[in-house]
Amino acid sequence: MRETPRKSGQCIVTRSGEVQLASRSSVRRYRATMNSESIARAGFLRVGAYAAVSVAALLGASAAAAWRLLTRGPGRTYPPYRLETSSGWKKYHGNPVFGRDLEPCFDVCVLREGALLRMWFSWWSRGAIGLTESPDGTHWSAPILVLPPNSATGWEDRVNRTVVVRRPDGFHMWYTGQTSGSSGIGHAVSEDGRIWTRTTAHPVLKADHPWEKASVMSPHVLWDASSELFRMWYSAGDQDEPDATGYATSRDGLRWTKLVSNPTFVGSGGDSWDRDKVTGCQVIPYNRQYLMFYIGFYNTRSAEIGMARSPDGVSGWRRYAGNPVITPSRDSRAWDYDAVYKPFALPTGNGWMLWYNVRRGDLEQIGLAIHRGRDLGIQGCPIRSPAVRVAATSE
Structure with a gap:
C-alpha cells in the first residue's frame, strides 16, 4: 500500500x-x-x-x-509532501551514530546481551565483517575485524551483509560472500561473537533459480524452537542491488530448502516508492504475526525503509499503509541525503530502536531512528505455521 x-x-x-x-x-x-x-x-x-x-x-x-x-533532480524520487519519517519514528539528533571516522560501512545486525549492544557490520575497505559494542546504541566502541574475506574458496573475495543468531550452542553467523560477478551465503560459528570459524568452504545457499540470477545475499535468520527450524529470508537477483526476497528453511543451518513459490515478497510496481525492488529485510515475531522491515527501491539509486506484515512470515504480506517510515533528508547538505538502506530494529523497554545505513555520494554510515512506544500501528492477526511447499537446493 x-x-x-x-x-x-x-x-x-x-x-x-x-x-x-x-x-x-x-x-x-x-x-x-x-x-x-x-x-x-x-x-x-x-x-x-x-x-x-x-x-x-x-x-x-x-x-x-x-x-x-x-x-x-534526475534519479531522486521523494515527493515534497513526504516527511523524513512517519508513524512515530524519529531520526536520532546525533546521527550518524557510527562510521564518522571509518571508510564506508553498511548493513548491520544488532544483538542485545545483558546491558550491552553488539553490532556486526559490513566494513567496505576491509571487505570484511566488523564488530563494535555500545551501552546505549548511540556511542559505539572502536571496531574490530571478526570475519575476513577468503579468496582461496573462490566465492568470497569479500564478505558483508551478515546476520548473527545466538543459541545455547553458541553464535551462528550467516554472511554474504562475493566475487565480481556473483554472491552466495556462507555460515560460521563462534563461542564469543568475536572469533569465528567457517563451517564449510562452500556457500550454504547459492543462486540456482532464474529469478535469483547470479546472486543470493543479505540473509536474515530466525530460530523457530516450536518447529526446530532455522528460517531464512534472503535477497536475490542483481549483483549491485538484488531484486526481491526469498524464503528457505533448514534443520542444521547448513542444508537449506527453498520455497517453491519464491520470491515471497516483490516490488509493488506502478509509481510506488518501492516499485522496483524490495530487499535487505529483517523479519521478527510481533503482535501475534510477523513484522518485516525492508528496503524499498524506486530505482537502483533511490531507497527508503518500509514495514509489512504476514500471518506466517511467508505468505500474505501486506504493506503498512504509512510507508515509507524512514526516508532520506530533503536537505541537500545533510549526511543522509541520497538513500537509506538495511534496517535492523530492536524493541526497548518503552519503544524501538532501528539502525540503518545511509548513503551520501559514495559514503555510507550508520544512523539510528527511535520510536516511542511499542505499538507500531500494525494490526495484529493470529500467527500460523507456514503450510508451504519447498524445493531442495544444493549445499
Missing part, C-alpha cells in the same frame, strides 16, 4: 527552500511571516512547480514524476 498525502489547497515553500502542501489558512499565516523577497521566491518556485506538472501532463508523465524532477 502507498501512503496517501493529505489533500490541501496550495503549495508553499519554506525558508529552507522546501516545497510543501498546506491548507489555505496555513498559506495565509505563512505569507504573513515572510518578507517580500521570500514571497517573490516562493511565488517563482510555485509557478515552476505548476509548470513542471503541466509539462509532465502534456508529455504523458505523472504529476508525481514532475514533483520528483523539480525537487530532487
Whole structure:
C-alpha cells in the first residue's frame, strides 16, 4: 500500500527552500511571516512547480514524476509532501551514530546481551565483517575485524551483509560472500561473537533459480524452537542491488530448502516508492504475526525503509499503509541525503530502536531512528505455521 498525502489547497515553500502542501489558512499565516523577497521566491518556485506538472501532463508523465524532477533532480524520487519519517519514528539528533571516522560501512545486525549492544557490520575497505559494542546504541566502541574475506574458496573475495543468531550452542553467523560477478551465503560459528570459524568452504545457499540470477545475499535468520527450524529470508537477483526476497528453511543451518513459490515478497510496481525492488529485510515475531522491515527501491539509486506484515512470515504480506517510515533528508547538505538502506530494529523497554545505513555520494554510515512506544500501528492477526511447499537446493 502507498501512503496517501493529505489533500490541501496550495503549495508553499519554506525558508529552507522546501516545497510543501498546506491548507489555505496555513498559506495565509505563512505569507504573513515572510518578507517580500521570500514571497517573490516562493511565488517563482510555485509557478515552476505548476509548470513542471503541466509539462509532465502534456508529455504523458505523472504529476508525481514532475514533483520528483523539480525537487530532487534526475534519479531522486521523494515527493515534497513526504516527511523524513512517519508513524512515530524519529531520526536520532546525533546521527550518524557510527562510521564518522571509518571508510564506508553498511548493513548491520544488532544483538542485545545483558546491558550491552553488539553490532556486526559490513566494513567496505576491509571487505570484511566488523564488530563494535555500545551501552546505549548511540556511542559505539572502536571496531574490530571478526570475519575476513577468503579468496582461496573462490566465492568470497569479500564478505558483508551478515546476520548473527545466538543459541545455547553458541553464535551462528550467516554472511554474504562475493566475487565480481556473483554472491552466495556462507555460515560460521563462534563461542564469543568475536572469533569465528567457517563451517564449510562452500556457500550454504547459492543462486540456482532464474529469478535469483547470479546472486543470493543479505540473509536474515530466525530460530523457530516450536518447529526446530532455522528460517531464512534472503535477497536475490542483481549483483549491485538484488531484486526481491526469498524464503528457505533448514534443520542444521547448513542444508537449506527453498520455497517453491519464491520470491515471497516483490516490488509493488506502478509509481510506488518501492516499485522496483524490495530487499535487505529483517523479519521478527510481533503482535501475534510477523513484522518485516525492508528496503524499498524506486530505482537502483533511490531507497527508503518500509514495514509489512504476514500471518506466517511467508505468505500474505501486506504493506503498512504509512510507508515509507524512514526516508532520506530533503536537505541537500545533510549526511543522509541520497538513500537509506538495511534496517535492523530492536524493541526497548518503552519503544524501538532501528539502525540503518545511509548513503551520501559514495559514503555510507550508520544512523539510528527511535520510536516511542511499542505499538507500531500494525494490526495484529493470529500467527500460523507456514503450510508451504519447498524445493531442495544444493549445499
